[in-house]
Amino acid sequence: MKQILYDKAAPAANSILSVISAFVVxxxxxxxxGKNPFTLYGQLxxxxxxxxxxxxxxxxxMAPLLMVSAGLLVAFSGGLWNLGVEGxxxxxxxLTGWLAPKLVPxxxxxxxxxxxxxxxxxxxxxxxxxxAILKARYNLNEIIITxxxxxxxxxxxxxMVKGPINDLSVVPAQTKLIPMTHRMPMIPFTRxxxxxxxxxxxxIGVYWIIRRTTMGYQIRVLFANKRAAIHTGMNVKRIIVWxxxxxxxxxxxxxxxxxxxxxxxxxxxxxxxxxxxxxxxVFLARLNGWAVIPLSYFFSxxxxxxxxxxxxxxxxxxxxxxxxxxxxxxFAAGEHIGKGRVT
Amino acid sequence: MKKKIYSLMICVLAVCFLTFNAMAQNPAxxxxxxxxxxxxxxxxxxxxxxxxxxxxxxxxxxxxxLAEALGYGDIKPTLRDLVKKKCELIxxxxxxxxxxxxxxxxxxxxxxxxxxxxxxxxxxxxxxIDTAPGPGAYLAGILAGRxxxxxxxxxxxxxxxxxxxxxSAAFAQGLKSVNPNxxxxxxxIGEDAYADAAGGKRNTEDQIAVGADVIFGQxxxxxxxxxxxxxxxxxxxxxxxxFIDVIGDKRSIDRADVLLSSILFDFxxxxxxxxxxxxDGTFGKQHWSSxxxxxxxxxxxxxxxxxxxxxxxxxxxxxxLSGEVKVMDIVTAAxxxxxxxxxxxx
Amino acid sequence: xxxxxxxxxxxxxxxxxxxxxxxxxxxxxxxAESAGILNLGIEGMMxxxxxxxxxxxxxxxxxxxxxxxxxxxxxxxxxxxxxxxIGLRLNQIVVGLGMTVFTSAFCNLLHRIIFGSxxxxxxxxxxxxxxxxxxxxxxxxxxxxxxxxxxxxTLALVPVLYFLLYRTSLGLRIxxxxxxxxxxxxxxxxxxxxxxxxxxxxxxLASTGGAFLAIGDLAFFIPDMVKGRGxxxxxxxxxxxxxxxxxxxxxxxxxxxxxxxxxxxxxxxKVSPDFILTMPYLVVILTLIIIAKSTSLxxxxxxxxxxxx
Numbered sequence: 001m002k003q004i005l006y007d008k009a010a011p012a013a014n015s016i017l018s019v020i021s022a023f024v025v026x027x028x029x030x031x032x033x034g035k036n037p038f039t040l041y042g043q044l045x046x047x048x049x050x051x052x053x054x055x056x057x058x059x060x061x062m063a064p065l066l067m068v069s070a071g072l073l074v075a076f077s078g079g080l081w082n083l084g085v086e087g088x089x090x091x092x093x094x095l096t097g098w099l100a101p102k103l104v105p106x107x108x109x110x111x112x113x114x115x116x117x118x119x120x121x122x123x124x125x126x127x128x129x130x131x132a133i134l135k136a137r138y139n140l141n142e143i144i145i146t147x148x149x150x151x152x153x154x155x156x157x158x159x160m161v162k163g164p165i166n167d168l169s170v171v172p173a174q175t176k177l178i179p180m181t182h183r184m185p186m187i188p189f190t191r192x193x194x195x196x197x198x199x200x201x202x203x204i205g206v207y208w209i210i211r212r213t214t215m216g217y218q219i220r221v222l223f224a225n226k227r228a229a230i231h232t233g234m235n236v237k238r239i240i241v242w243x244x245x246x247x248x249x250x251x252x253x254x255x256x257x258x259x260x261x262x263x264x265x266x267x268x269x270x271x272x273x274x275x276x277x278x279x280x281x282v283f284l285a286r287l288n289g290w291a292v293i294p295l296s297y298f299f300s301x302x303x304x305x306x307x308x309x310x311x312x313x314x315x316x317x318x319x320x321x322x323x324x325x326x327x328x329x330x331f332a333a334g335e336h337i338g339k340g341r342v343t
Numbered sequence: 344m345k346k347k348i349y350s351l352m353i354c355v356l357a358v359c360f361l362t363f364n365a366m367a368q369n370p371a372x373x374x375x376x377x378x379x380x381x382x383x384x385x386x387x388x389x390x391x392x393x394x395x396x397x398x399x400x401x402x403x404x405x406x407x408x409l410a411e412a413l414g415y416g417d418i419k420p421t422l423r424d425l426v427k428k429k430c431e432l433i434x435x436x437x438x439x440x441x442x443x444x445x446x447x448x449x450x451x452x453x454x455x456x457x458x459x460x461x462x463x464x465x466x467x468x469x470x471x472i473d474t475a476p477g478p479g480a481y482l483a484g485i486l487a488g489r490x491x492x493x494x495x496x497x498x499x500x501x502x503x504x505x506x507x508x509x510x511s512a513a514f515a516q517g518l519k520s521v522n523p524n525x526x527x528x529x530x531x532i533g534e535d536a537y538a539d540a541a542g543g544k545r546n547t548e549d550q551i552a553v554g555a556d557v558i559f560g561q562x563x564x565x566x567x568x569x570x571x572x573x574x575x576x577x578x579x580x581x582x583x584x585x586f587i588d589v590i591g592d593k594r595s596i597d598r599a600d601v602l603l604s605s606i607l608f609d610f611x612x613x614x615x616x617x618x619x620x621x622x623d624g625t626f627g628k629q630h631w632s633s634x635x636x637x638x639x640x641x642x643x644x645x646x647x648x649x650x651x652x653x654x655x656x657x658x659x660x661x662x663x664l665s666g667e668v669k670v671m672d673i674v675t676a677a678x679x680x681x682x683x684x685x686x687x688x689x
Numbered sequence: 690x691x692x693x694x695x696x697x698x699x700x701x702x703x704x705x706x707x708x709x710x711x712x713x714x715x716x717x718x719x720x721a722e723s724a725g726i727l728n729l730g731i732e733g734m735m736x737x738x739x740x741x742x743x744x745x746x747x748x749x750x751x752x753x754x755x756x757x758x759x760x761x762x763x764x765x766x767x768x769x770x771x772x773x774x775i776g777l778r779l780n781q782i783v784v785g786l787g788m789t790v791f792t793s794a795f796c797n798l799l800h801r802i803i804f805g806s807x808x809x810x811x812x813x814x815x816x817x818x819x820x821x822x823x824x825x826x827x828x829x830x831x832x833x834x835x836x837x838x839x840x841x842x843t844l845a846l847v848p849v850l851y852f853l854l855y856r857t858s859l860g861l862r863i864x865x866x867x868x869x870x871x872x873x874x875x876x877x878x879x880x881x882x883x884x885x886x887x888x889x890x891x892x893x894l895a896s897t898g899g900a901f902l903a904i905g906d907l908a909f910f911i912p913d914m915v916k917g918r919g920x921x922x923x924x925x926x927x928x929x930x931x932x933x934x935x936x937x938x939x940x941x942x943x944x945x946x947x948x949x950x951x952x953x954x955x956x957x958x959k960v961s962p963d964f965i966l967t968m969p970y971l972v973v974i975l976t977l978i979i980i981a982k983s984t985s986l987x988x989x990x991x992x993x994x995x996x997x998x
Contacts, residue, residue, distance in 0.1 A: 382797070382912060383806075384801060384806035386806070390806055503962075528954075529954070530951055531962035531966065532951075533950075534963070534966065538913035539916055540907050540909070540911055540914050541902060541907060544907060545707060545948065546951040548703065549696060549699050549700070549703070549951045549952050549954075550955055552698065553956075564914070567907070571815065571907060571908055571909075575815065596808065596809065598810070
């Protein structure tokens with residue numbers, strides 16, 4: 001019993017230790033630039049976790065992170081390096097931004113949302129198709145192709161939004177605005193959009209599939225030992241293709257939901273780069289879907305609350321990212337200490 | 344009779360009271376928020392807004408809450424925080440914010456000012472600033488057309504946002520007006536390559552290599568690379584390559600003396616206008632940064648520019664202001680490419 | 690017009706110059722990955738190198754000292770990453786990306802505090818050195834033999850690093866550490882020592898690459914100027930399959946495609962710039978498909994080594 005309690009408590013204790021150590025290093029930097037770390041950190045928690053504004057905005061920010069992480073979970077569990085989530089996100093987002101206003105008059109709301117979710121998902125899948133086929137058929141390095149596809153996607157969407165799908169009735173390069181009635185609905189009695197619920201379902205669902213189903217088992221075998229996977233008669237190629245496609249699909253879905261819930265359209269120059277946030281989170285969570293949730297909450301809190309207080313305290317906003325980097329490093333270190341104790 | 348006099352007096356008083364009330368001024372806002380997509384020290388679009396608002400703040404005595412480097416994504420948290428911290432006016436200085444910020448304004452009732460967003464302008468709630476840099480660029484085009492020796496002029500841009508498309512098109516028009524035989528080159532460094540200084544240098548060098556000796560560069564941080572290329576490369580005839588800059592003033596670092604001029608943006612002019620509308624209660628207008636209200640002006644040309652050319656530029660300015668000459672307003676990249684292709688056939 | 694001599698010469702020169710930051714970083718990364726370390730901190734190291742070189746160069750007014758400063762910072766960052774992923778055996782991806790986020794933001798922070806909105810130029814940087822006789826060769830003389838001195842050094846480094854990795858016993862040991870660390874350890878190779886060596890080398894070279902961008906090609910530092918060149922370097926390493934010669938060719942190819950994006954626009958190609966700008970990335974994908982070599986990453990890449998495990 002004691003052991004079980006210890007096992008449960010150890011990760012939490014380590015996380016707290018990690019947070020503290022990152023704050024200490026960040027505090028030294030703050031002192032160096034002549035700011036009081038105690039005021040800043042105090043305010044960070046007060047405004048980021050202690051105010052309804054901070055909490056709500058943090059939670060809203062989690063939705064895309066959860067969906068992108070779910071996609072990464074699929075790929076990474078199979079040892080497939082999908083580093084193309086930015087491109088997949090953009091494709092999902094632009095297809096949604098382009099098609100949503102066209103669908104508004106024709107579909108009833110539920111059908112409309114399901115269709116657009118499907119379109120976003122498909123957009124992400126299309127963008128993962130080339131790396132998936134090349135990986136499965138010719139075993140070509142998916143790191144290279146997915147990374148390059150990000151740049152190609154950026155060029156493509158910028159061209160589209162500056163040219164063929166540009167809404168010419170407004171000045172900037174953007175698609176037609178989706179009417180407020182056709183935006184993502186809110187969770188009742190809140191102003192948090194339903195994307196959060198979808199994100200939670202997706203990440204837990206994906207994790208459950210990977211851990212508990214045959215398909216998930218096959219993905220994991222692929223990671224552990226590809227040769228063994230082939231010997232056991234698994235259709236390795238099909239698993240590779242579908243893992244990467246699904247992975248891209250969830251990034252595309254995140255794009256669709258960001259357009260429907262936050263932006264209301266697709267705009268040139270918009271590229272939120274969720275990949276660079278989510279990739280380390282998924283590894284920090286050790287490919288555990290449940291662990292992704294508190295981690296993405298914490299890092300959203302850092303970004304949202306950090307921006308609030310940096311502005312108040314006159315600290316350049318770059319400090320928020322300094323702190324974010326330190327957190328990643330110290331979380332990684334905390335995990336190591338945890339490993340050392342338990343085993 | 345007495346009754347009549349009384350009622351007349353009451354009427355007069357009432358009228359006086361009403362007029363007085365209407366003329367009563369609202370106080371200037373005490374806290375103004377400014378949202379910038381990039382760092383407020385980018386020597387370009389963002390910095391000019393920050394500097395401009397600081398100037399206005401000094402004049403009207405309000406405090407600025409600066410939210411910088413926000414990116415182009417979801418700025419709702421920042422907007423709500425600015426509302427919570429009692430900003431009475433929020434200026435969202437990116438066309439990318441034009442859907443989110445009116446939504447927050449309608450939700451919270453706090454005044455916002457957007458950029459390049461004509462359709463949401465609402466009395467008492469949403470005002471907008473659009474930029475008409477065309478005339479400034481037109482004058483720069485005249486300068487370029489007169490200063491080029493090779494008859495080849497280049498435009499280098501780090502992206503294709505509306506402001507820069509407008510300037511590129513008007514520059515081309517100005518160039519053509521004085522020098523119809525000139526050749527015009529046009530290069531894009533990359534998608535949102537505002538900070539790609541190496542790319543700016545590379546593109547500029549390529550244009551110089553094929554003979555350009557006046558470069559019109561629009562790049563924010565990337566402009567430094569263009570300036571460097573103009574400083575170290577010689578034109579084909581062995582002379583200087585002139586550089587025309589936008590938004591900021593780089594004279595302090597122009598050691599090679601190649602800066603021909605710059606189209607400067609002074610946002611404090613429109614910010615003053617906006618604060619005035621807050622004070623007189625007419626907030627919610629479409630404002631323009633333009634040459635006519637001196638929010639956009641040409642930096643005094645390099646001393647190498649002869650008096651004759653300066654006079655020609657001044658004359659053109661008067662013609663623009665009087666409406667005798669019209670500058671085309673080309674906003675989208677697609678239209679710009681078409682226009683450049685037609686006006687300067689290869 | 691593309692074949693006009695003047696443009697051809699500039700393209701050649703900018704190909705070489707533009708591929709240098711990637712090439713330097715990629716050469717170091719080749720060693721780190723060969724020894725089993727995937728260094729995603731490379732982007733941050735380049736930013737730090739760019740900033741440090743500029744700062745040192747500006748303070749001392751001596752450009753070469755800037756490069757020295759960048760190399761030292763690179764070695765320190767390499768050492769820190771080494772300690773975290775070799776000594777503490779932390780996850781290499783988290784550490785690498787964490788370091789990139791941290792160093793880039795830290796450099797931006799320092800830049801803001803030191804310079805505010807000032808962007809001084811380091812005049813005297815970005816100067817080329819002409820090699821006497823060779824630079825007089827028609828057409829190719831100027832672009833190839835009138836470059837920054839670091840270009841010559843880097844070009845000379847390519848065969849040296851190739852020889853070292855594939856023809857010496859040290860190279861053999863490095864590759865053994867990346868493939869089968871336990872076997873290497875058993876045969877008396879100092880696995881930790883080799884890995885530290887390669888990650889520090891990777892740091893030095895990546896930071897020097899960043900420095901080349903700031904004070905070799907250009908003459909100033911602006912935040913975000915590195916803009917993903919570190920990730921391109923990682924791609925180039927994998928495209929070149931951990932062979933310094935091929936990595937060199939890969940960098941050159943990417944640099945050439947990048948130069949073409951501007952040259953083609955100047956030459957008046959009637960295609961939307963957005964498509965021209967896509968070319969370098971499509972070229973990489975196509976190259977990978979054409980050489981169609983399946984990649985097997987070094988077996989122990991990303992796997993921490995612990996004696997006796």
